[in-house]
Amino acid sequence: MSETKHKSPYALEVRGLTRSFGKRKVLDNVSFQVKHGEILIIMGGSGCGMSTLLRHIIGSLKPDAGEVYIDGTEITKLNDLELAKVRKRFGMLFQTGALFNSLTVGENVALPILESSDVAPHIAELVVKLKLELVGLTGFEHLKPAQISGGMKKRVGMARALALDPDLLFCDEPTAGLDPVMTAVIDTLTVDLTKKLGLSAVVVTHDMTSAFRIATQMIFLFEGKVIAAGTPEEIKANPNPILQQFINGDADGPIPLKLSKDDYLKRLLQA
Amino acid sequence: MLRAYTELSLQAFASIFAHSPLFGQRGWRLSALFDQMVAIGVASMPTVGLANFLLGIVLAIQGAGQFEKLGATDMVANLVAFSVLREIGPLITAVIVIGRSGSAITAELGTMKVAEEIEALNVMGIDPVKYLVVPRLLAMILMMPVLTVLGEGVGLFAGWLISVTALHLNPIFYVSNSIDAVEQKDLFSGLLKALFFGAAVGTVACYYGMQVEGGAEGVGKATTKSVVTCLTTMLAMDALLTTLIYFVL
Numbered sequence: 216m217s218e219t220k221h222k223s224p225y226a227l228e229v230r231g232l233t234r235s236f237g238k239r240k241v242l243d244n245v246s247f248q249v250k251h252g253e254i255l256i257i258m259g260g261s262g263c264g265m266s267t268l269l270r271h272i273i274g275s276l277k278p279d280a281g282e283v284y285i286d287g288t289e290i291t292k293l294n295d296l297e298l299a300k301v302r303k304r305f306g307m308l309f310q311t312g313a314l315f316n317s318l319t320v321g322e323n324v325a326l327p328i329l330e331s332s333d334v335a336p337h338i339a340e341l342v343v344k345l346k347l348e349l350v351g352l353t354g355f356e357h358l359k360p361a362q363i364s365g366g367m368k369k370r371v372g373m374a375r376a377l378a379l380d381p382d383l384l385f386c387d388e389p390t391a392g393l394d395p396v397m398t399a400v401i402d403t404l405t406v407d408l409t410k411k412l413g414l415s416a417v418v419v420t421h422d423m424t425s426a427f428r429i430a431t432q433m434i435f436l437f438e439g440k441v442i443a444a445g446t447p448e449e450i451k452a453n454p455n456p457i458l459q460q461f462i463n464g465d466a467d468g469p470i471p472l473k474l475s476k477d478d479y480l481k482r483l484l485q486a
Numbered sequence: 487m488l489r490a491y492t493e494l495s496l497q498a499f500a501s502i503f504a505h506s507p508l509f510g511q512r513g514w515r516l517s518a519l520f521d522q523m524v525a526i527g528v529a530s531m532p533t534v535g536l537a538n539f540l541l542g543i544v545l546a547i548q549g550a551g552q553f554e555k556l557g558a559t560d561m562v563a564n565l566v567a568f569s570v571l572r573e574i575g576p577l578i579t580a581v582i583v584i585g586r587s588g589s590a591i592t593a594e595l596g597t598m599k600v601a602e603e604i605e606a607l608n609v610m611g612i613d614p615v616k617y618l619v620v621p622r623l624l625a626m627i628l629m630m631p632v633l634t635v636l637g638e639g640v641g642l643f644a645g646w647l648i649s650v651t652a653l654h655l656n657p658i659f660y661v662s663n664s665i666d667a668v669e670q671k672d673l674f675s676g677l678l679k680a681l682f683f684g685a686a687v688g689t690v691a692c693y694y695g696m697q698v699e700g701g702a703e704g705v706g707k708a709t710t711k712s713v714v715t716c717l718t719t720m721l722a723m724d725a726l727l728t729t730l731i732y733f734v735l
């Protein structure tokens with residue numbers, strides 16, 4: 216990776232991103248940066264806006280306020296055509312996989328290749344084989360998404376995200392639903408890609424083992440705000456009780472999950 | 487809503503020409519168009535044929551009831567030929583295509599929308615209008631007249647069949663009567679209608695599919711709305727075109 220290739224020291228920079236759905240502020244002044252070749256892990260409780268954050272970064276949603284810079288280019292105000300150009304450098308793994316159900320696994324991975332350039336079909340086929348091998352799915356080309364498991368869909372989604380050798384990889388819970396061995400395979404793959412190809416990655420995950428294994432930077436979202444950010448070591452050492460409860464996976468702590476017994480009784484009797 | 491619909495339609499029509507593979511550009515794919523032509527057109531043929539066949543019979547019998555009183559049962563041939571070509575053929579074909587393929591387009595695109603497939607296309611830098619809407623719209627525009635001609639053929643045959651069997655009309659006489667009754671204009675005005683119906687159904691069905699929000703429930707609601715809007719638009723268009731053709735041609 217040559218330094219001159221990049222316009223900005225940051226592959227991704229988010230500044231003051233704010234977004235409400237109705238009255239609920241799902242993202243509240245979120246800011247962070249990702250340097251080239253880094254892996255940023257986004258953590259946070261379920262439903263706290265991580266997928267929404269990714270959607271804003273890839274330009275599918277427009278923020279109420281704030282900016283998103285992709286290698287120095289501000290994308291929240293680009294038109295569709297300009298955005299499509301920036302997106303050519305993205306790979307995105309959706310939380311649900313978002314595979315095309317009418318296409319086979321192989322065709323799903325081949326789609327971005329065939330649609331973006333005049334690649335001969337047999338070359339595309341070769342690339343598809345390669346990418347599927349990376350995620351441990353050799354020989355599944357001819358199955359339809361409905362015929363494979365949830366974890367396999369995730370991995371096909373990963374192969375498709377990598378099809379065009381992106382500069383920036385976004386993964387929404389890449390290892391949810393995978394067994395520990397496959398999780399390790401995907402983690403190693405992500406690290407390899409950043410180390411060997413200089414790709415930068417933004418990964419949303421609830422899997423703490425996996426998070427600490429691959430992260431170079433981490434941020435923790437809580438009620439739409441970034442309440443902790445830093446290297447894995449800094450995050451581990453961060454005394455914030457909410458963060459610690461999350462990392463350790465304790466049921467008891469400051470994160471308001473359950474109502475107290477009295478509240479519970481009150482609610483039950485009211486209803 | 488009307489604005490979003492107009493935007494999508496204009497974009498789709500622009501893409502048909504601007505990104506046409508016929509002019510050697512990368513854009514929508516001919517193979518996708520053929521797939522849709524099969525799904526929308528070829529697969530609808532049996533139903534379109536059946537509907538037109540049944541209406542051909544109904545027309546002939548109803549007509550016979552009236553013409554008998556005037557002692558002019560022969561006129562059944564004229565009635566069937568004229569109304570099948572001008573009105574019934576294009577109309578009933580469009581109704582069948584709306585019910586079968588219009589709803590399918592909305593449901594399919596809607597399902598893709600809620601499964602984030604359309605968002606995924608966008609992120610890959612693939613224009614969903616070019617990739618999904620154009621082949622469906624174009625297939626609709628091309629296949630609606632084809633299906634209409636087929637339907638009209640079947641409808642005319644049904645009219646003839648019932649007339650020579652149940653009404654005991656002379657088969658040769660019936661045919662020559664039919665030919666005398668219609669002009670080229672009648673055939674073309676029917677096909678012109680079909681062309682417009684195809685464009686209307688294609689754009690409306692795609693529009694409702696692309697704007698689906700909120701899961702499977704959203705897909706269901708959008709499909710219902712799409713069918714209703716397609717039917718009313720088609721009927722309004724029919725009235726307008728019939729009037730125009732009457733006064734202009």
Ligand SMILES: Nc1ncnc2c1ncn2[C@@H]1O[C@H](COP(=O)(O)OP(=O)(O)OP(=O)(O)O)[C@@H](O)[C@H]1O
Nearest residue numbers: 236237241259260261262263264265266267268310
């Ligand atoms: N289009 C939308 N309209 C209204 N509310 C939305 C919309 N999208 C997301 N939300 C709300 O924003 C919140 C965050 O959603 P998001 O999908 O980002 O969660 P998440 O952090 O990814 O959770 P998970 O880890 O469970 O996937 C949710 O409470 C959701 O109800």
Ligand SMILES: [Mg+2]
Nearest residue numbers: 265266310387
């Ligand atoms: Mg999510």
